Amino acid sequence: MNKKDKKYLENYSIHDFDIPLTSVDMVIFAMINAKLNVLLVERVEAPQQGMLALPGGFIDLQKDEDITATAYRKLYEKTAIKSPYLEQVETIGNKSRDIRGWSVTVLYYALINVDKIKQQKSQNSVWMPVEQALKIPLAFDHIELIEKAQNRLREKTLYTALPVELMPELFTLTELQTVFETILAKKLPIKSFRRRILNANILHATDKSKLSGKRHAQLFKSTGIDREYYFPRTLVL
Amino acid sequence: MNKKDKKYLENYSIHDFDIPLTSVDMVIFAMINAKLNVLLVERVEAPQQGMLALPGGFIDLQKDEDITATAYRKLYEKTAIKSPYLEQVETIGNKSRDIRGWSVTVLYYALINVDKIKQQKSQNSVWMPVEQALKIPLAFDHIELIEKAQNRLREKTLYTALPVELMPELFTLTELQTVFETILAKKLPIKSFRRRILNANILHATDKSKLSGKRHAQLFKSTGIDREYYFPRTLVL
DNA sequence: GTAATAGTGTCTTTGAGACACTATCCC
DNA sequence: GGGATAGTGTCTCAAAGACACTATTAC
Numbered sequence: 001m002n003k004k005d006k007k008y009l010e011n012y013s014i015h016d017f018d019i020p021l022t023s024v025d026m027v028i029f030a031m032i033n034a035k036l037n038v039l040l041v042e043r044v045e046a047p048q049q050g051m052l053a054l055p056g057g058f059i060d061l062q063k064d065e066d067i068t069a070t071a072y073r074k075l076y077e078k079t080a081i082k083s084p085y086l087e088q089v090e091t092i093g094n095k096s097r098d099i100r101g102w103s104v105t106v107l108y109y110a111l112i113n114v115d116k117i118k119q120q121k122s123q124n125s126v127w128m129p130v131e132q133a134l135k136i137p138l139a140f141d142h143i144e145l146i147e148k149a150q151n152r153l154r155e156k157t158l159y160t161a162l163p164v165e166l167m168p169e170l171f172t173l174t175e176l177q178t179v180f181e182t183i184l185a186k187k188l189p190i191k192s193f194r195r196r197i198l199n200a201n202i203l204h205a206t207d208k209s210k211l212s213g214k215r216h217a218q219l220f221k222s223t224g225i226d227r228e229y230y231f232p233r234t235l236v237l
Numbered sequence: 238m239n240k241k242d243k244k245y246l247e248n249y250s251i252h253d254f255d256i257p258l259t260s261v262d263m264v265i266f267a268m269i270n271a272k273l274n275v276l277l278v279e280r281v282e283a284p285q286q287g288m289l290a291l292p293g294g295f296i297d298l299q300k301d302e303d304i305t306a307t308a309y310r311k312l313y314e315k316t317a318i319k320s321p322y323l324e325q326v327e328t329i330g331n332k333s334r335d336i337r338g339w340s341v342t343v344l345y346y347a348l349i350n351v352d353k354i355k356q357q358k359s360q361n362s363v364w365m366p367v368e369q370a371l372k373i374p375l376a377f378d379h380i381e382l383i384e385k386a387q388n389r390l391r392e393k394t395l396y397t398a399l400p401v402e403l404m405p406e407l408f409t410l411t412e413l414q415t416v417f418e419t420i421l422a423k424k425l426p427i428k429s430f431r432r433r434i435l436n437a438n439i440l441h442a443t444d445k446s447k448l449s450g451k452r453h454a455q456l457f458k459s460t461g462i463d464r465e466y467y468f469p470r471t472l473v474l
Numbered sequence: 475g476t477a478a479t480a481g482t483g484t485c486t487t488t489g490a491g492a493c494a495c496t497a498t499c500c501c
Numbered sequence: 502g503g504g505a506t507a508g509t510g511t512c513t514c515a516a517a518g519a520c521a522c523t524a525t526t527a528c
Contacts, residue, residue: 018298018299019256019258019259019295019296019298020259020296020298021256022256022257022259022330022341058256059256059257059330059339059341061255061256061257061332061338061339062255065331065332066329066330066331066332067328067329067330067331067341070330088327088328090325091304091325091328091343092303092304093259093296093303093304093307093343094302094303094304095298095302095303101298102296102298104259104296104304104341104343106328106330106341159471172507173507173508174506174507174508189490189491189492189493190507190508191490191491191492191493191508191509191510192489192490192491192492194508194509195489195490196489196490199489211499211500212506213499213500213505213506214498214499214500214504214505214506214507215497215498215499215500215505215506215507215508216498216499216506216507217506217507217508218507218508230471231489232470232471232473232488232489232490233469233470233471233488233489233490233516234396234467234469234470234471235490236469236490409480410480410481411479411480411481426517426518426519426520427480427481428481428482428483428517428518428519428520429516429517429518429519431481431482432516432517433516433517436516448526448527449479450478450479450526450527451477451478451479451480451525451526451527452478452479452480452481452524452525452526452527453479453480453525453526454479454480454481455480455481468516469515469516470489470515470516470517472517473517
């Protein structure tokens with residue numbers, strides 16, 4: 001820091017500026033009962049007290065190193081999960097979204113392995129199918145935020161293997177396909193799907209199998225690299 | 238607004254919270270002399286007075302309806318251009334990027350038609366090749382911000398026709414290809430490129446042509462729909 | 475004519491989609 | 502054997518890449 005900056009800082013106060021309220025909101029997805037679910041919490045304080053809302057809140061200027069840390073902290077507070085897939089979607093800011101005035105929120109979404117949601121320490125939080133969440137009144141503009149996160153997930157499902165992040169430790173290709181189909185709201189051809197996934201080399205075949213009615217299905221597990229994998233071609237909706 | 242919220246607001250002050258400084262930064266790209274250039278401005282006030290920086294600044298809580306409006310306003314102030322291609326890249330926030338303390342910036346990039354940059358009212362602003370801008374010291378973390386915007390542009394150039402936004406009113410396919418190649422830092426096969434662009438149906442062939450040395454080249458113009466167009470396949474770097 | 479730039483013909487390759495087919499299991 | 506679920510064989514099609522080729526102009 002140079003001398004001029006030092007001098008400037010001595011006379012600086014953040015309260016000299018009119019600044020907006022800045023927060024982080026999280027859309028946390030998990031597959032429950034073959035449906036894409038989102039985690040909602042009941043607001044315990046005004047404004048919008050009592051309404052369901054996305055988990056989120058303000059940056060802790062002492063504890064949080066950066067804004068991603070804020071997102072991870074919020075996620076951990078609600079789910080006790082440390083390192084899920086987390087991605088920033090978009091930042092929304094305007095005059096009208098919060099009654100307190102000009103407000104900015106940095107929107108993230110996370111994909112949670114369904115195995116882990118049982119260990120959650122949720123008190124006043126509730127999992128709800130996305131479909132349903134979009135129909136009930138939510139606090140602020142949170143309906144819109146869920147739609148934005150869902151659209152991002154949908155788009156990325158067309159050319160990445162991200163939905164693997166929603167799977168339990170072991171899963172069959174048919175189960176994985178069902179998750180893809182749920183996100184895309186569209187049936188996919190079996191043969192193409194298997195070829196696509198298997199050629200990608202992002203799964204590890206196990207010698208275990210699962211019986212879900214009739215013929216045994218082979219169980220696979222994630223190698224963890226699905227986060228970086230891009231299919232050579234995009235599916236078309 | 239309900240009664241509880243009204244009461245809450247009466248006792249509310251934004252200064253009750255420790256909040257970060259939130260700003261908007263712009264990476265404005267244009268093609269100049271066959272190079273990708275970025276617009277920089279000299280900082281006239283502390284902190285970092287005298288250094289080159291990205292155009293940007295704070296949200297005007299009175300004037301700006303939403304954060305996109307802030308981005309357009311900043312852009313207009315520096316270039317007098319009203320509606321270029323504008324896209325939000327990412328929001329960066331941490332303790333260390335600004336000496337004033339915890340600071341958040343919403344990063345946008347814009348693509349400017351080279352025809353229009355002559356009408357600019359820039360006083361203390363300067364166009365500089367991206368290459369060069371990344372090598373000199375810039376204010377705050379602006380080197381990193383330019384890299385993020387450049388990466389986004391590069392990625393999108395692999396599967397969209399966005400570079401058309403950088404072209405003048407009339408241009409040849411060879412010129413367009415050169416712009417793609419500059420952004421990607423990679424030669425592209427002529428035949429594939431032309432087929433790809435022409436099949437996309439995003440350009441309008443004119444009956445004019447241009448002589449740049451030897452054989453005349455046909456001139457095309459944008460239909461404006463390149464912003465929404467996605468090629469059926471992604472190029473591989 | 476030659477050099478230089480613009481533009482085409484056409485073969486190969488890759489991976490998605492269609493769809494009929496086979497395999498394995500329980501009853 | 503029948504029904505249900507898992508999984509394969511193989512053809513077609515679209516678009517990218519390779520590369521040799523032709524076209525048009527200035528000189």
